[in-house]
Amino acid sequence: MVLGGGTGGTIAANRLRRMLGDDVEITVVDRDDDHVYQPGLLFVPFGTADAADLVRSRARQLRAGVGFTDVAVDRVDVDxxxxxxxxxGVLDYDVLVVATGARLLPEETEGLTGPGWGERVFTFYDLPGATALAGALRRFTSGRLVVNVVDLPIKCPxxxxxxxxxxDWHLRERGVRDQVELTYVTPLDAAFTKPVAAATLSGLLEEKGIELVTEFNTGSVDGTGGRLVSYDEREVPFDLVVVVPVHGGESYVERSPELGNALGFVPTNPRTLQSTVRPNIFAIGDAAAVPTSKAGSVTHFEGEVLTRNVVRFLAGDELDEGFDGHTNCFIESGFGKALLIDFNYDTEPLPGHFPGAVGLPLLKESRLNHLGKLMFSWLYWHSLLPGRDIPGIPGSMPTAGKHLPPATEEGAR
Structure with a gap:
């Protein structure tokens, strides 16, 4: 039984079907049949992606022989x-894969969904929000535009x-950038969680004239007065604000005794992806409480280890501790360029090339990285979701091509 027909659930079901064939019955359960390509939400507000093109049938992404049930879950009885x-209704399972993702909880922040919501207060982290924000950006010609991360963890940090x-690119293309103050507000003490990447990204913000406000823990949003207010009573004014709300796990994970933690995510062994709740439960993607990024690439790399371990569990074999937290992210920087970062549990994003000495540049703006970001949409639908391996892209983080610190290079040898 696979709970969730998003990225993680689809990858897991398809890989297991390919590996196990007709020896097992695989069923995916989700509340609806709408599979949203979430990386595309970023482009909708700028008119470079059509919202309708981001949604496809969940059932049609599954291999023949995988069942799909579009019904909402009330709770899981792990015993x-x-x-x-x-x-x-009731569905029994021998092995459960929890792939329930993360959900937005804007109501957890005082005032966020109050006056101004959908008028001068928006999010692009769901399809309705991204679509509504597109109209607001078209009308925005002057004032203070603020982007605010309320709290972590979030999808695609x-x-x-x-x-x-x-x-910045969009406003310059329209000729109004000089009339707009652009500010990034984060609860972190830097632009990003990893020091080397944070230094590069902070420099890029400065270069583009984007103010960085750090250690700002948003306590409330005043949509009428146009203010973000932190718990320590600092204020950031805005004319238009784009908020990334608090995230949590699926509500029925919270309702299921022992299944989830306080945030609604599933406690999970970070190496095997077997839950610490019960041995016949595994978790993948945003639903898994593991110390790595909640990003689509992580889900893909997790899928290789998780499905191997489900097969090993069914056979009574020792599990593979092979997942190393591998994360790979393209970062659009505007003007047809992007950066690429690649890291894992133990190694932060470093300069160099990916996946080897000859490859895409890391922590450096380039046209190649932008093209890689655009190509990812095709790979997502035609390679990642069907559960295929991408040639030359290993599940574990490659060290070849990276400028590793001396101690790391010695350890790698």
Whole structure:
């Protein structure tokens, strides 16, 4: 049983179907049949992606032989190995893969969904929000545009920075950038969580004239007065604000005794992706409480280890501790360029090339990286979701091509 028909659930189901064939029955459960290509949401506000092109049928992304049930889940009984559905239905499982993703919780921030919501207060982290923001940006010609991350963890942690860079490009293309103050507000003490990448991204913000406000923990949003107010009573004024709300796990994970933690994510072994809740439960993607980025690339790399371990679990074999937290992200920087970062649990983003000495430049703006970002959409639908390996892109983070610190190079040898 796979709970969730998004990126993680689809990858897991398709890879397991390919590996196990007709020996097992695989069913994916989700509340609806709309699979949204979430990386494309970033481009909708700027008119460079059509919202309608980002949605496809969940069922049609699954391999033949994988069942799909579009019904909402009420709760999971981890002792009885049973999924209870809204309306009273019940589904039994031998192995459960939780791929329930992360959900937006804007109501958790005082005032965020109050006066001004959808007028001068927006998010681009869901399809309705990204579409509404497109209209607001078209009308915006002067004033203070603020991008605010309320709290972590969030899906795709680089996306708010990308929005800043693309907003700078978008406003310059329209000839109004000089009339707009652009500000990035984050609870972190730097532009990003990893020091080397943070230095590069902070420099890019400065170069583009984007103000960086750090250690700002948003307590409330005053949509009427146009103010972000932190818990320590600092204020950031705005005319238009783009907020990345608090994230949490799926609500029924919270309702299921023992399944989720306080945030609604599933406690998970970071190396095997087997839950620490029960041995026959695994978690993938944003649903897994592991110390790495909640990004689509992570889900893809997790899929290789998770599916191997489901097969090993069914056979009674020892699990593979092979997932190293590998994360790979393109960062759009505007004007047809992008950066690329590649890191894992132990190694932060470093300069060099990916996936080897000859490849895409790391931590450096380039046209090649921008083209890679655009190509990812095709790879997503035609390679990642079907559960295929991408030639030359290993599941574990490659060290070849990276400018590693001396101690790391010695350890790698």
């Amino acid at each position: 009885a190995h049973r999924v209870h559905l809204i309306g009273g 680089v996306a708010p920075l990308e929005f800043c860079f693309l907003a």
